[in-house]
Each structure stands twice: as C-alpha cells, then as structure tokens.
Amino acid sequence: xxxxxxxxxxxxxxxxxxxxxxxxxxxxxxxxxxxxxxxxxxxxxxxxxxxxxxxxxxxxxxxxxxxxxxxxxxxxxxxxxxxxxxxxxxxxxxxxxxxxxxxxxxxxxxxxxxxxxxxxxxxxxxxxxxxxxxxxxxxxxxxxxxxxxxxxxxxxxxxxxxxxxxxxxxxxxxxxxxxxxxxxxxxxxxxxxxxxxxxxxxxxxxxxxxxxxxxxxxxxxxxxxxxxxxxxxxxxxxxxxxxxxx
Amino acid sequence: xxxxxxxxxxxxxxxxxxxxxxxxxxxxxxxxxxxxxxxxxxxxxxxxxxxxxxxxxxxxxxxxxxxxxxxxxxxxxxxxxxxxxxxxxxxxxxxxxxxxxxxxxxxxxxxxxxxxxxxxxxxxxxxxxxxxxxxxxxxxxxxxxxxxxxxxxxxxxxxxxxxxxxxxxxxxxxxxxxxxxxxxxxxxxxxxxxxxxxxxxxxxxxxxxxxxxxxxxxxxxxxxxxxxxxxxxxxxxxxxxxxxxxxxxxxxxxxxxxxxxxxxxxxxxxxx
Numbered sequence: 048x049x050x051x052x053x054x055x056x057x058x059x060x061x062x063x064x065x066x067x068x069x070x071x072x073x074x075x076x077x078x079x080x081x082x083x084x085x086x087x088x089x090x091x092x093x094x095x096x097x098x099x100x101x102x103x104x105x106x107x108x109x110x111x112x113x114x115x116x117x118x119x120x121x122x123x124x125x126x127x128x129x130x131x132x133x134x135x136x137x138x139x140x141x142x143x144x145x146x147x148x149x150x151x152x153x154x155x156x157x158x159x160x161x162x163x164x165x166x167x168x169x170x171x172x173x174x175x176x177x178x179x180x181x182x183x184x185x186x187x188x189x190x191x192x193x194x195x196x197x198x199x200x201x202x203x204x205x206x207x208x209x210x211x212x213x214x215x216x217x218x219x220x221x222x223x224x225x226x227x228x229x230x231x232x233x234x235x236x237x238x239x240x241x242x243x244x245x246x247x248x249x250x251x252x253x254x255x256x257x258x259x260x261x262x263x264x265x266x267x268x269x270x271x272x273x274x275x276x277x278x279x280x281x282x283x284x285x286x287x288x289x290x291x292x293x
Numbered sequence: 294x295x296x297x298x299x300x301x302x303x304x305x306x307x308x309x310x311x312x313x314x315x316x317x318x319x320x321x322x323x324x325x326x327x328x329x330x331x332x333x334x335x336x337x338x339x340x341x342x343x344x345x346x347x348x349x350x351x352x353x354x355x356x357x358x359x360x361x362x363x364x365x366x367x368x369x370x371x372x373x374x375x376x377x378x379x380x381x382x383x384x385x386x387x388x389x390x391x392x393x394x395x396x397x398x399x400x401x402x403x404x405x406x407x408x409x410x411x412x413x414x415x416x417x418x419x420x421x422x423x424x425x426x427x428x429x430x431x432x433x434x435x436x437x438x439x440x441x442x443x444x445x446x447x448x449x450x451x452x453x454x455x456x457x458x459x460x461x462x463x464x465x466x467x468x469x470x471x472x473x474x475x476x477x478x479x480x481x482x483x484x485x486x487x488x489x490x491x492x493x494x495x496x497x498x499x500x501x502x503x504x505x506x507x508x509x510x511x512x513x514x515x516x517x518x519x520x521x522x523x524x525x526x527x528x529x530x531x532x533x534x535x536x537x538x539x540x541x542x543x544x545x546x547x548x549x550x551x552x553x554x555x556x557x558x559x560x561x562x563x564x565x
Contacts, residue, residue, distance in 0.1 A: 096406050097399055098564040113406040116309040124403045130396040132326055139325035147318035147404045148310050187400060 048073055048226055049094060049195065053103035056089050056250075063089045065250035066103070071228050071243075073194070076221045078241030078258070079230040082276055086250040087230040088126070091199050094228075095124055107195055119148040123188035125198040128180040130187075133173025137164055137183050140172055145190050158186040163212075177204030185213070195226040202236055214240045234272040238262070246272070248279025315405050315414035323388065323418060332384045333426060336467070339376030340430040344438035347372045353446040363530070366449040367456050370438030371463045371527040377430070378495055378519065381423050381467040385474030386487035388419050389556075393482040399565055408561045412479055416472055416553055423468035431464030455529040455538075462526035462542055469545045470495070470518060476552025479560045495519050521545055 049071035056064040064086040071077045081087050092098040094105050096112040104111075107122055115121045131140045141155045159168050162182040167175070172183060181204050188196055201217070202210050217240055221227045231237045237244070238258045246253040253275050254261070258268070265271035323329055348370050356364070389412075392398035405411045439448050451457045470491070478487040498517050502510045511534035514520050524532040525541030536544065 092399075092564070095399075095403055097402055099562075115406065118310070118406055119404045122403070126399050126403070127396050130400040132322075132391060132395050132397050134326045134328070135322070136325070139321065143318045143321035143325065144400060144404050146321055147314050147401075149314050 048109075049105065049107050049228065050109075051090070051094070051103070051105045054090065054093055054100050054105060055102035056086070056093060056098060057101050063250050064093070064100070067247065067250065067252055068103075069245045069252060069255050071226055071245070073226040074221060074224050075243050076217050076227045076229065076241040077243040077245060078234075078237030079228055079245050079247070080234060080237055080272070081232065081247040081253075082279065083232055084249075085232075085247045085276075085279070087232075087247065088199055089250075090247070091124075091126060091197055091228075091230060094197060095122070095126070097126075117148050117191065119144065119150065119191035119193065121191070121193055122195045122197065123191060123193040124196070125181075125184040125188045125201060127199065128177055128184055128203060130184060131172045131180075134171055136169045137172050137175075137186070138168040140183065141186060141190060144187055148191055150190055154190060154192070158189045161189060161216075162186040178206055178209055181205055182209070185216075193225070196220060196228070198227075198229045200231060201229050202231070234261075234269055238268055246275050248276045251279070253279065310405065312410060312414055312417075315410055316418055318401075318404070319388075319414050319418040323422060326391075328387060328391075329384065332380050332387075336377050336380040336426065337430055337433075339380060340373040340434040341437055343373030343376060344370045344434040345441050348438040349441040349443075351442055351446050353443070364446065365528060365530045366439065366442055366447060367435065367459045367529045368523070368527045370435055370442075371431075371459075371522075373434055374463060374466060374522055374527070375519070377427070377467045378470045378522065379492070381427070381471040382474040382491035382495065383488055384423065385419055385471030386478040386491060387484060388415055388475055389478040390482060390484040390487050394484055402565050409557045412475075412553065412557045412560055416475055419471055419475055420468055423471040424465060427467045428461065428464035431460050435460050435463070449529065453529070458538060459527045459529050462538060463522075465542070466522045466526055466545070469549045472549040473518070473552045476549070476554075476556035479553075479556030515541075516544060518545060518548065 052068050054064050054067040055062070067086070067090060079087050089098060093100050094107065094112065112118065112122065138155060138159065141158065142152065145151070145155050159165050162185050164179070164182055164186055167179060172180070175183065181201070185198070185201065188198065201213055205213060217227050217229065229237065229241065242258055244254065244256050244258055244261060246256070261271045262268040265274055348366065353361070392401060401411065402408065442448055449456050451460070474487065474491045477490045481487040481490060495518060499514060499519060502514050515524065515535045521536060521541040521544060524535035525538050528538070535541070
C-alpha cells in the first residue's frame with residue numbers, strides 16, 4: 048500500500064508535481080500513466096526518498112521509505128535501466144546490493160534465474176543490451192522478495208518475449224498480494240498488465256480509475272486516455288501554429 | 294518463470310540493516326571493479342619507482358656541504374608520495390563519483406536510504422584498504438630506497454629517532470588524501486570535477502603561493518597537504534617553518550573529517 052498526500056515538487060520556477068495524492072492498493076498491478084514530462088519519474092523518486100518533496104508526504108505501508116528497517120526486503124525498485132557500474136558483472140552488482148540488506152548469495156542465484164540472466168551473470172554489465180540491462184534492474188528489484196514493487200517503464204528495451212515475460216511476472220507478483228506500481232506513457236501497454244490506473248498530466252492527478260472504467264468511456268481505451276490528458280501534454284504538436292502555405 | 298521461486302522466505306522482521314551490512318556492500322563494490330587494482334598498481338609503482346630513482350642516484354662525493362647537511366635518507370625516499378597521493382585521491386573520488394556517473398547511486402540509495410551511514414561505510418572501507426596498502430608500500434619503498442642508496446651516503450634505520458614515525462605517517466598520508474577526496478566527491482558528484490579539485494588542492498595551491506613571497510608561503514604553505522607530507526610527516530630532520538609531525542598529522546585528520554562531514558550533509562540534503 049502506497050499513500051501519496053499532497054506531493055509537490057518544484058525545480059526552479061517549474062512545478063514538476065503539483066499537489067498530487069493517490070493510493071496504490073496491494074494485490075493488483077497499478078499503472079502510472081501520463082505523457083512525457085508529466086511527473087511520473089519525479090513522483091517515483093519521491094516515493095523512494097531519492098528526491099525530497101517540497102510539500103506533502105508519501106508513505107509505504109504506513110512508513111517513510113527512509114525509516115525502513117530492511118529497505119530492499121520491503122520495496123523493490125527499478126528506476127532506470129542502467130543503474131549499475133559498467134565494469135562490474137551482473138552477479139557482483141547483485142551480490143553487493145544484497146549484502147547491504149543481509150540477503151544471502153542463494154537469493155542472488157534465484158533472481159538471476161527468475162530473470163533468465165544465469166548465462167550472462169559473470170559478464171560485465173556495461174556490455175549488456177538495453178533489454179539485458181532492464182532484466183538486471185528487475186533482478187535487483189526482486190532481490191529482497193519485497194511486498195512493494197516500483198518499476199519505471201519496465202518494458203523499455205525488452206523484446207516481445209521479454210515483454211510477455213514481465214507482464215506475467217508482474218501479474219503473478221500482484222496475485223501473491225503484493226503492491227505493484229508500473230509507470231508508462233503508453234496506455235495500450237499498461238492495459239495489458241494493470242487493472243488500476245493513476246493518470247497524471249503536468250504533475251496533477253487527472254484520474255484514479257480502472258482500465259475497465261476508462262475503456263467504457265470512449266470508442267477505444269486510447270481515445271479515452273487522450274481525452275483525459277488533452278491539454279496537459281508538454282510537447283503538443285497541435286500547439287505549433289500552422290499558417291497554411293509552407 | 295515459476296512463481297515458486299519468487300518467494301523464498303527472505304522476509305525478516307527482526308533487527309535493521311546497519312553499518313556492518315553497508316560496509317560489506319562497499320567492500321564488495323570496491324573489489325569488483327578493475328579500476329581499484331589499476332590504481333593500486335600505479336600507487337605501488339609510483340612509491341617504489343620514485344624511491345629507487347631518488348636514492349639510487351645520490352652521489353655523496355659530489356654533494357656540497359649544505360646538501361650533505363640537509364640530506365634525509367628517509368624523507369628523500371618518499372618523493373613517490375607525489376604520485377601515490379594522486380592515485381589514492383582518484384580512488385577516493387571514484388568510490389562515490391562513479392556511482393553518480395553511472396546511476397548506481399540510486400540503486401544504492403534504494404537499498405540504503407540513510408545516506409550518512411552510507412558515506413561512513415564508504416569511508417571506513419576506503420580508509421582501511423588505502424591505509425593497509427599505504428603502510429605496506431611505505432615500508433617496502435623505504436626498505437628498497439635504503440637498499441639502493443650507496444655508501445658513504447648515510448643510511449636510515451628504523452631504530453633511529455623519528456624514522457619509524459616518518460614511515461608510518463608516509464603510509465597514512467595517502468589514505469587521508471583518499472578520505473578528503475571521498476568527501477569532495479560526495480559534494481561535487483562528477484568524477485572529472487572531483488579529481489580536478491583534488492589536483493587543485495594538492496598541486497595547484499602550492500604554486501599559487503609561489504609569487505606571494507616567502508612570508509605568506511611560510512605561514513600559509515605549511516597547512517597545505519602536500520607541504521605537510523613533505524616537511525612534517527616524512528621528515529626525520531626537522532624542516533624550518535613547518536608544522537611538527539604530530540600537528541601536521543592532526544591538521545590532515547581534521548581536513549579529512551571536515552570533508553566527510555560536509556560531504557555527508559550535502560549528500561543527505563540534495564536530491565539524487
């Protein structure tokens with residue numbers, strides 16, 4: 048369970064997140080949607096305590112992330128695909144992270160197996176494709192067998208087989224009663240995995256709804272999504288004036 | 294994918310992650326990148342190579358009376374610290390700036406949200422590794438330097454007053470520079486910027502003092518790390534206008550402590 052209340056984050060004069068409140072429930076996959084620049088990544092960073100909100104609070108299971116007793120065992124996160132030293136092997140990367148939360152070597156082998164990385168485990172991570180990097184990031188998120196998972200754009204760089212794998216993995220994790228939050232700017236992608244939706248634009252909450260409810264609004268899910276986010280895209284093609292002849 | 298392997302009963306409610314866990318992570322990180330081994334190699338080559346170059350070419354018969362009076366076989370053998378301090382300064386900076394450069398720092402903070410604890414663990418592991426390597430190389434380069442020094446030039450022995458202290462402090466000095474660099478790296482975050490700052494403090498500040506006249510050089514210069522190393526820590530024959538070995542060592546420890554405290558505060562306050 049993640050509870051965000053009145054989150055505000057400013058970067059200079061720009062408001063990245065503007066009085067944002069939402070709940071993420073356990074036992075289901077929640078999609079975190081919005082156009083590029085909507086504030087999804089900033090919000091996820093605030094949930095993890097990486098960025099300090101200018102106002103508001105966010106709690107995970109009733110606690111501030113910074114106060115967690117075993118952070119990796121409580122929350123698993125994938126924030127960017129290449130959050131590792133390029134010269135370190137996948138196994139060394141995971142073993143080091145695991146040590147910080149007293150997680151045994153056996154679990155490192157397990158997450159390498161879950162993510163299909165056994166054969167690449169001793170290769171230098173800097174040589175990995177984006178898809179392999181993504182799998183390593185997911186392996187790190189799973190290390191502590193956490194009850195809460197936060198994944199920023201998890202399908203990024205995965206091939207079709209990898210996308211199907213991550214969808215099934217996330218659904219299975221949610222079915223075990225875990226809280227799973229995945230961000231994306233593609234409604235069609237999220238709809239394949241998530242049941243619950245949090246839609247934001249320009250840092251504000253546009254809707255907290257379900258895939259089923261949203262798809263019943265318009266002719267298609269995408270139409271309904273565009274209806275929601277209209278007017279809140281940062282880079283809108285239609286906002287460039289077109290004066291007839293070129 | 295089998296869901297059975299998803300849960301392995303790693304759930305643990307007792308206790309809390311602490312310094313030992315985080316230090317173990319930092320030890321695993323430090324030894325699993327090649328740059329650590331390369332820097333150790335450069336450090337060893339610099340310490341021993343320069344000791345051989347410096348003392349192997351001492352020609353006692355052609356030295357003036359003043360040169361002979363100032364000759365300090367221990368101190369002159371530690372000219373390699375000029376390279377050694379830079380090598381460990383780079384290592385200290387990299388311990389944190391490589392994490393900011395790659396994005397690893399966010400994975401680290403997601404595992405260890407208490408950033409002050411993280412920096413303390415990094416400092417402890419870095420300090421222990423560089424101190425151990427520094428002492429080994431200080432004794433090795435001192436012994437090799439004395440071996441290549443030809444008689445009738447006077448030789449130093451560990452039993453002579455001040456010699457053992459000078460060798461021990463020569464080994465501790467690059468470790469203190471590594472800790473100062475770690476603190477700077479926590480503030481600056483960029484590898485190139487942090488290494489530039491280390492080079493600036495070690496090599497550029499003494500040059501800036503040169504045109505300011507001897508009185509300023511003598512009063513300010515004795516507080517600069519490299520001058521402390523040359524004139525206070527490794528000197529067996531006292532050098533005029535310099536801090537005593539104990540005072541110089543204390544000043545360097547204070548620099549390292551200040552750099553780490555400021556680094557810890559900045560690391561905790563700024564967004565990652």
